[in-house]
Amino acid sequence: MKILKFGGKSLANGKGIHTVVDIIHDKVKNGEKITVVLSARGNSTDELEEILEKASKNENYKDQLNAFKNYQIEDFENTNFDSEFNTLDKLFEGVSLLGDYSKRIKDQVLSQGEVISAKLVTQLLQKKNIKANFTDARELIKTDEQFGEAQPLNDLSKKNVITHFQKYNGSTVNVVTGFIASNTKKETTTLGRNGSNYTASLLANYLEAEELQSYTHVNGIYTANPDLVPGAKKIEQLSFNEANELAYFGANILHAKTIIPLIEKNIPLRILNTFDRDSEGTVITSEVREKGIKSLSVLENVALINLQGRGLLGKVGVDARIFRALAHKNINVSFISQGSSERGIGFVVNADKSKEAKDVLEQEFEADFQKHDVSAISIEDEVSVVSIVGQDLSTFHKPYNALIKNQITPLLFNNTVNGKNVSLVVRKAQLHRALNVIHGEIFEISKKVNLAIFGHGLVGGTLIDQMLQSAKQIEKRKNIVLNIFTVANSKKVVFDKDGIDTDWKAKIDKEGKSYTIEDIIKFADEHHLENLIAIDNTASVDFTKNYIPLVTHGFDLVSSNKVANTLSFDFYKELRAKLDKNQKQYLYETNVGAGLPLIDTIKLLHLSGENITRIKGIFSGSLSYLFNTFSSEERQFSEVLQEAIDKGFTEPDPREDLCGNDVARKLLILARELDLSNEFEDVSIQNLIPEYLRTGETSSFLKRLPELNEVYQKVKEEQKPGCVLRYIGDLWGDLSQQKGNLDVKLVSVPKSSALGQVKGSDSIFEIYTESYGDQPIVIQGAGAGAAVTARGVFGDILRLADRE
Structure with missing residues (x-):
């Protein structure tokens, strides 16, 4: 015989209950010998509990009671639940008059859900010509008198079950009420929430069933709740011990007591999906096939009690007093x-017991309060417990570090004696994100990194296209899913928690809406997005004001925008202090040298203690192209400049390049990487634009480009033979002091020198150090272009994603 148990969601109106009837019908027609155990339908148990609460408070409960009754009969003709409905009417009326109810009355109320469910399924099976027998478990399962959490009297219950099944056997399908039982006085009791599974496992034990099949709304047991963790994977097989651990630590698909009767008789338990007949589910047996299977379980409806006091230090028996006082009130x-300092003890209880627990402990430690040995007993209500079943403590640092990086700080930590199960108390508001962060670390699945991209011009748009094109390859190679959940420009934003697609430009035009940075943060919080990175591809001074709020709310930063690193030194220090406090990273390799590994090289040299004595080079790809071409070809300066404009090497107004401010910012960024406290005003800048051309409209300036020819032709002709013009940045002086010297200027250098040999729009940087002497470290390559810069930003994103 097989025992089939169906949960409340499987029995809900509509597709659910008819699918259950079809499953039973098909098994009977295939000659299988089965017994069926049923939960209450849909949310019936919760509904009845809510109505009971309303009645006890003398509130209007009849509307909800009528809605409950209508739900039970609305899709079914010729069903009669008058007896059950009359029982409920009398019970609720009595509770309303008394203004209170006992656990005994509550069990009587809740039991009606299972009775109605089993009677209905019995009738539906009989209409399909199946020999079905309604079986009230109160006649079979006998318990003690502990209402609400009754314990079975096994010998008596087993005798009743065997006697009943000797009478109703063979081709008869017994449809049994789950969850409910009765004591020896024939008073209704219940086996605790989710107790229908327990009823089924008891029957399986007493009848020595071939298998217990538990039908739910999911395809089996997963590495985490798939409703909370989209990347959760189904576990094909578990051992009884592993399943027992999952049940104990809150896996809501199992009842903590369900496993024990099955272990005694070595009866397999199979978790199946009512709505997916092809799935083989998860099978639980005594056989252990895999080592180290892990799963995330969640305990909700709990509260954290904290007992604190300096007088606890070194005191013997405090834990024993806590347990004794709570046990006296039946509080589990x-x-x-307990902290290593012994000044604080935290423990978890059921939420509905937290107030009672606090009261009883205040009584127990009343004398200790008076002596100031205990200073406070507090309750944290909005918490949940996350348990990593099978987690070896030796590798727990990985998920723990990931939680901290995502600004989730566990309130309490506990591990089992064998070191294979770890439990954390987290704030309920952080539960969803915590589960995804932990799950991504402990299982070999792709880690999701959520990106907010600001600015989608040449660099930003190219970056988005690069990432969308490379997404599958990166996931395959690096196990990282890059999820762009928002794209924004200065005016509009578009959101998609599952990631934008190639039509992102059209969506911004059609669906984009105005926003503030708080909207981005709120969206990430509401959708529990983890591993957050904000990418700034703007050139905006105003946008840099958002850096600190983003960091404070859990975002790492990547930026091609040079502004933030060249604002006041006070802001520079404040930003880094916030990054350090929130354990966030800020990468900006493309700020200087586009995609060249310049900043990273300087950082490594500086951190290693290498004394950098000078940095000079060609910082602007635009100006590199301009002077490389002008120096090597017999052409007018204005003609070469116009060519650079046409090729897109310069800004639309080339004065933004020619004024030298861009090179000055890049030089200042390098100075600050060496811990120098220079401000932008400290940079000596040679402006390449004659003073009389520095103002006015761009169109007017472009018409007057030929006026530059005489100036630069003269500079070119005054050089020494064999020399060429280069516009450079130069950081020099005693760089061990607070500030260095920063010069941005046009120079003439030998054509044979490193600077003189640069071609096209390349950039080149010479890094002089004490160890290398007169032989600098030279970094040279493409220093301009949207594709190069975007690729550099992409590299920074991947570096952060690897660290997350």
Whole structure:
């Protein structure tokens, strides 16, 4: 015989209950010998509990009670639940008059959900010509008198079950009420929430069933709740011990007591999906096939109690007093954790017991309060417990570090004696994100990194296209999913928690809406997005004001925008202090040298203690092209400049390049990487634009380009033979002091020198150090272009993604 148990969602109106009836019908027609155990339908148990609460408070409960009754009969003709409905009417009326109810009354109320469910399925099976027998478990399962959490009297219950099944056997399908039982006085009791699974496992034990099949709304047991963790994977097989651990630590698909009766008789348990007949589910047996299977379980509806006091230090018996006082009130402690200083003890109890727990402990430690040995007993209500079942403590640092990086700080930590199960108390608001962060670390699945991209011009747009084109390859190679959840320009934003697609430009035009940075942060919080990175591809001074709020709310930063690193030194220091406090990273390799590895090289040299004595080079790809071409060809300066403009090497107004401010910012960024406190005003800049051309409209300036010819032709002709013109940045002086010397200027250098040999729009940097002497470290390559810069930003994103 097989025992089939169906949960409440499987029995809901519509597709659910008819699918259940079809499954039972098909098994009977295939000659299988089965017994069926049913939960209450849909949310019936919760509904009845809510109505009971309303009645006890003398609130209007009849509307909800009528809605409950209508739900039970609305899709079914010729069904009669008058007896059950009359029972509920009398019970609720009595509770309303008394203004209170006992656990005994509550069990009577809740039991009606299972009775209605089993009677309905019995009738539907009989209409399909299936020999079905309604079986009230109160006649079979006998328990003690602990209402709400009754314990079975196994010998008596087993005898009743065997006797009943000797009478109703063979081709008869017994449709049994789950969850409910009765004591020896024939008073209704219940086996605790989710107790229908327990009823099924008891029957399987007593009848020595071939298998217990538990039908739910999912395809089996997963590495985490798939409703909360989209990347959760189904576990094909578990051992009884592993399943027992999952049940104990809150896996809501299992009842903590369900496993024990099955272990005694070595009866397999298979978790199946009512709505996916092809799935083989998860099978639980005594056989252990895999080592180290891990799963995330969640305990909700709990509260954290903290007991604090300096007088606890070194005191013997504090834990024993806590447990004794709570046990006296029947309050169970899920787990307890004590700080090494012994000045604080935290433990987890059911949320509905937290107030009672606090009161009883205040009574127990009343004398200790008076002596100031105990200073406070507090309750944290909005918490959940996340348990990593099978997690070896030796590798726990990985998920723990990932939580901290995502600004999730566990309130309490506990591990089992064998070091294979770790539990954390987290704030309920952070539960969803915590599960995704932990799951991504402990299982070999792709880690999701969520990106907010600001600015989608040449660099930003190219970056988005590069990432979309490379996404599959990166996931395959690096196990990283880059999810662009928002793209924004200065005016509009578009969101998609599952990631934007190639039509992102059209979506911004059609669906984009105005926003503030708080909207971005709120969206990430509401959708529990983890591993957050904000990418600034603007050139905006105003946008840099958002850096600190983003960092504070859990974003790492990547930027091609040079502004933030060249604002006041006070802002520079404040930003880094916030990054350090929030354990966030800020990468900006493309700020100087586009995609060249310049900043990273300087950082490594500086951190290693290498004394950098000078940095000079060609910082602007635009000006590199301009003077390389002008020096090597017999052409007018204005003609070469116009060519650079036409090729897109310069800004639309080339004065932004020619004024030298861009090179000055890049030089200042390098100075600050050496811990120098220079400000932008400290940079000596040679402006390449004659003073009389520095103002006015861009169109007017472009018409007057030929006026530059005489100036630069003269400069070119006054050079020494064999020399060429280069516009350079130069950081020099005693760089061990607070500030260095920063010069941005046009120079003439030998054509044979490193600077003189640069071609096209390349950039080149010479890094002089004490160890290398007169032989500099030279970094040279493409220093301009949207594709190169975007690729450099992409590289920074991947570096951060690897660290997350």
